[in-house]
Each structure stands twice: as C-alpha cells, then as structure tokens.
Amino acid sequence: MAVINPKSVKVNVTTGTGMDIEWDDGHRTHFGFQWLRDACPCATCTEERNNHHRNPGEPAKQSAALLPMYKEPAKPKEVKPVGRYALNIAWNDGHASGIYSWDYLREICQCEECRARVVNS
Numbered sequence: 609m610a611v612i613n614p615k616s617v618k619v620n621v622t623t624g625t626g627m628d629i630e631w632d633d634g635h636r637t638h639f640g641f642q643w644l645r646d647a648c649p650c651a652t653c654t655e656e657r658n659n660h661h662r663n664p665g666e667p668a669k670q671s672a673a674l675l676p677m678y679k680e681p682a683k684p685k686e687v688k689p690v691g692r693y694a695l696n697i698a699w700n701d702g703h704a705s706g707i708y709s710w711d712y713l714r715e716i717c718q719c720e721e722c723r724a725r726v727v728n729s
C-alpha cells in the first residue's frame with residue numbers, strides 16, 4: 609500500500625486544541641494532545657499499553673484507592689520533523705521518544721469514517 613503523506617500539518621500548541629492533518633488524498637484527521645500522548649508509539653509506551661491491554665490513545669486507569677493526582681494537560685513542547693516520514697513530539701511531561709510516523713497517524717485516525725472502518729473490519 610502506498611504511503612499517504614500529509615499535505616499540511618497544524619500543531620495548535622498556543623490554543624491547546626491538538627493537531628490537525630490534511631492528507632494528500634483529501635482526508636482530514638484531528639487529534640487531541642492528550643490522546644496523542646496516550647498513543648505514543650515509542651517502545652516503552654507501547655509495551656506499557658500492551659501490558660495493560662490498552663489501545664493507543666486510551667488513558668491509563670488510575671487506581672481507585674489513590675487520590676487522583678493533578679496532571680497538567682499534555683502539550684507538546686517541541687515538534688520536529690523526522691526525515692519526510694514522521695514527527696517527533698517532545699511533551700511537557702518530559703517524554704520525548706515518540707516518533708509518530710505518517711503511517712501510524714493515518715492508521716489511528718480518529719474521524720468517524722476511520723473508526724467505523726476499524727469496527728467493521
């Protein structure tokens with residue numbers, strides 16, 4: 609399958625509203641920052657998600673016995689292109705090893721159309 613590249617990528621750090629991608633084929637994707645943080649594709653996060661049977665973007669469950677800790681909402685501190693195929697996002701919690709490839713981002717697209725496709729396949 610041919611890789612679909614983004615035509616434009618907007619990272620709305622100032623407004624905190626997330627990331628918008630417009631793809632070559634006209635498809636549009638929106639991700640919230642917290643969702644993207646919880647979908648971090650690095651080896652550590654992937655392993656942790658697998659251990660807890662979480663899907664990309666699914667927040668970690670807080671133990672009911674613990675008081676909920678205040679966490680600053682996830683926001684990128686820095687977003688850098690990696691070659692022509694990916695973005696490296698450094699988050700405000702200090703985590704910076706996530707390389708979000710276009711492939712991956714398209715695969716986890718959260719629009720209604722793509723979510724329906726995942727459910728039906």
Ligand SMILES: [Zn+2]
Pocket residue numbers: 648649650651652653654703705706
């Ligand atoms: Zn990670």
Ligand SMILES: [Zn+2]
Pocket residue numbers: 635636637717718719720721722723
């Ligand atoms: Zn989509």
